[in-house]
Every structure is written in C-alpha cells, then in structure tokens.
Amino acid sequence: MRLIDLRNPAFFLALLAFSSAATAGDGAYSWLMKMSQATRTLNYDGTFVYQHGDQLEAMRIIHAVRDGSVRERLVSLNGSAREVIRDDQRVMCYLPDRKSIIVEHRFLGRDKSFPVVLPESVRVLNKNYVIQLGAAGRVSGREAQVVIIRPRDQYRYGYHLWAHKETGLLLKADLVDHRGKTLEQFMFTQVKIGHVIDAADLQPAMGVDDMVWYVGKTMDDVTVQPAKGWTASKVPAGFVLSNHMMRKTPGHSNPVEHLVYTDGLAAISVFIEKVDRGTRSVIVGGSTMGAVHAFGKVVNDHQIIVVGEVPAATVELIAKSVVAQPQ
Structure with missing residues (x-):
C-alpha cells in the first residue's frame, strides 16, 4: 500500500x-x-x-x-x-x-x-x-x-x-x-x-532463511527519451509527464516501459509491455479496486495498462490516447 x-x-x-x-x-x-x-x-x-x-x-x-x-x-x-x-x-x-x-x-x-x-x-x-x-x-x-x-x-x-x-x-x-x-x-x-x-x-522482525529474493532491476538506460517510445496524446489539464523509463521487473520476460503523469498530488502510471501473439492473459477494458482504477488495451502486440488513484474516466481517457511515437 x-x-x-x-x-x-x-x-x-x-x-x-x-x-x-x-x-x-x-x-x-x-x-x-x-x-x-x-x-x-x-x-x-x-x-x-x-x-x-x-x-x-x-x-x-x-x-x-x-x-x-x-x-x-x-x-x-x-x-x-x-x-x-x-x-x-x-x-x-x-x-x-x-x-x-x-x-x-x-x-x-x-x-x-x-x-x-x-x-x-x-x-x-x-x-x-x-x-x-x-x-x-x-x-x-x-x-x-x-x-x-x-x-x-x-x-x-x-x-x-x-x-x-x-x-x-x-x-x-x-x-x-x-x-x-x-x-x-x-x-x-x-x-x-x-x-x-x-x-x-x-529492521525486519521476520527471518530471511529459506526466503526467495525477487529484485527489480532497471535497464542501463533508466530514463527513456519520450520521442523514442510511447506517449499519451490526451491527458487532463494539469497532468504532466514526470518520469519515463524502461524497466525489467520480476515475472516479466520483456522490459516494461513506464510513464508517470502527475498534477503535483495525484499520480497516474502508464505501463507498456510487448506481448507474444496469442497470449490470452491480456487486460482489456476497465477495472476497479477501491479508489484505484485501471484501464487496459492492446495495440500492435503491446499491452497498455493505465492505473492510478483517480476516477475511472481519467485512466480511460489516457489509455485510449496512448500511441507509439514515430521512430
């Protein structure tokens, strides 16, 4: 949390x-x-x-x-x-x-x-x-x-x-x-x-014996220039891109591109990951967990998920506008 x-x-x-x-x-x-x-x-x-x-x-x-x-x-x-x-x-x-x-x-x-x-x-x-x-x-x-x-x-x-x-x-x-x-x-x-x-x-009270460690690692280029990756063409007024990086995370074979938009108080994350053709475990549409909303779509074999502690309309607006920028 x-x-x-x-x-x-x-x-x-x-x-x-x-x-x-x-x-x-x-x-x-x-x-x-x-x-x-x-x-x-x-x-x-x-x-x-x-x-x-x-x-x-x-x-x-x-x-x-x-x-x-x-x-x-x-x-x-x-x-x-x-x-x-x-x-x-x-x-x-x-x-x-x-x-x-x-x-x-x-x-x-x-x-x-x-x-x-x-x-x-x-x-x-x-x-x-x-x-x-x-x-x-x-x-x-x-x-x-x-x-x-x-x-x-x-x-x-x-x-x-x-x-x-x-x-x-x-x-x-x-x-x-x-x-x-x-x-x-x-x-x-x-x-x-x-x-x-x-x-x-x-210090943690619980022991670490027999525990499996999962360490999230960043790629050598932690910060990715926005012009070389994906972008959201529509974001609500006041939200600006505060971070744009490529990361390797546990359980994911492909690197995950991560964009963060913030208005100074609320923060919205955009995750983009290449998925193999025929993958069934993709997320499409909206979901809610308490005050956190998410919206997913698949574009050109890439899973896009937008998530944040903001209204559902906000993540849907941003998700539908995410596109790959010309190389």
Whole structure:
C-alpha cells in the first residue's frame, strides 16, 4: 500500500468553517508545507488504520530521519503477516506466507505520494485544486487542523487532511469523490512523535532463511527519451509527464516501459509491455479496486495498462490516447 492514502466522514462536512478565501488559502498552503516538512524531519512511531472499500487494515509505522535521509518500517497487524522496509533508495517487502522478499528500487522524481510535496510545488496545486482551511478537530487524542483540497474538475479526487497542530504531522487523511463520499481513509489511532528511534526497530522482525529474493532491476538506460517510445496524446489539464523509463521487473520476460503523469498530488502510471501473439492473459477494458482504477488495451502486440488513484474516466481517457511515437 502507499502510505499516502488520503480521506473524511460526511457528517464532518457540516462542521467545516471557512475564513475568507484569501486568508484561508494562505493558511492552508502554510499547513501543507508544515505537513511536508514534518514528514521529512520528524521521527514518529504509531499505529494507523487504513480503510479502502470493505477492507480494513491495521499497521504499525516506524519513521526515522537521520542526516536528512528517511527510513521506514511498516508492519501489518492483521491479515497475512508482512513487513515493508523503505529508504531513499529502495523498498523491501517481506512476505513470509509466500516465502518471498521483493526489492524495488526508487527513482528520483517518482515518489510523489502526499504529503511529500515540495514546498516550492505547493502553490502549483492551486491550478488544479481549491485549497482551504477547515475547522479544528481531534485525532488520536491530539488537536488537529483540517485542510480541504477540492479538485477543479472531474478528473481527480479531493482530500480532507488532519494535521497535528503542534508538529504538522498528518494524523488523518480522507480521499473523497466529487460528491464528498469517502473512498479511502488513513488514520492514526496512536502515535509517538519526536523521540529517538532505535536502529533495531527499523529492521525486519521476520527471518530471511529459506526466503526467495525477487529484485527489480532497471535497464542501463533508466530514463527513456519520450520521442523514442510511447506517449499519451490526451491527458487532463494539469497532468504532466514526470518520469519515463524502461524497466525489467520480476515475472516479466520483456522490459516494461513506464510513464508517470502527475498534477503535483495525484499520480497516474502508464505501463507498456510487448506481448507474444496469442497470449490470452491480456487486460482489456476497465477495472476497479477501491479508489484505484485501471484501464487496459492492446495495440500492435503491446499491452497498455493505465492505473492510478483517480476516477475511472481519467485512466480511460489516457489509455485510449496512448500511441507509439514515430521512430
């Protein structure tokens, strides 16, 4: 799962109290930057729940910042046992029920999950979202400030965020559709902030004996020039190409071309992979898992899949416009 799964209950809407647009907007931007700063500078250790669709997951997160670098450990508390260790370079998933360890490398500019929004980019969000202050609230026994992010069109979702008043740490986040319905919710049930974290707490508890390692590798040319590959000719206003690479991934015989489009908050991935003629396991049409939508098609023996935490119409629009560029 992504740590940034953003979300809010409908009954709370009646409690929202807005200031004047200018004052609320300036204050809201300041809170977004405070949340971003908290993520990059604070140590914290807590338990949170993540609700998506009819599923409820409980997890512990240990987040440490040392010399400007972040290292995190996430541990599932219900369902199948699993742990995720991630730092600035890679993500390691420990799956004991599958006797597997999956390693993925992280790339510059690829991890744009909120609240990791660079302060200089926060104002850019105003082109695609209306950002305002909401009322004060409480989460996990701590006083919080609510920030409301509403999309300016139907191609993206909105967010309701609860920031700890003292430190700015994001305590709760709701992802909402255009009707204000909560699609996903992340919320701390308890959290300790600002203490020293022992290095041992950032190591996996489960052993690695008899585990099979799957390491995702990039090709020598990690970044592919867009003119030499595929492109999407139609993307909603505000979305720009932030990454374009060719990758080799576990379980795939052919390299996968990966494009990432972002509006500064939402991110959409486009995957293109050559498939053998007669392959039956292709994906055509739309699919949904909670707030995540995907749309697939096959063009010239290539499987194209567009996926993102955005409305179904957004991924379909982009998928139908993906074409190979002239060589």
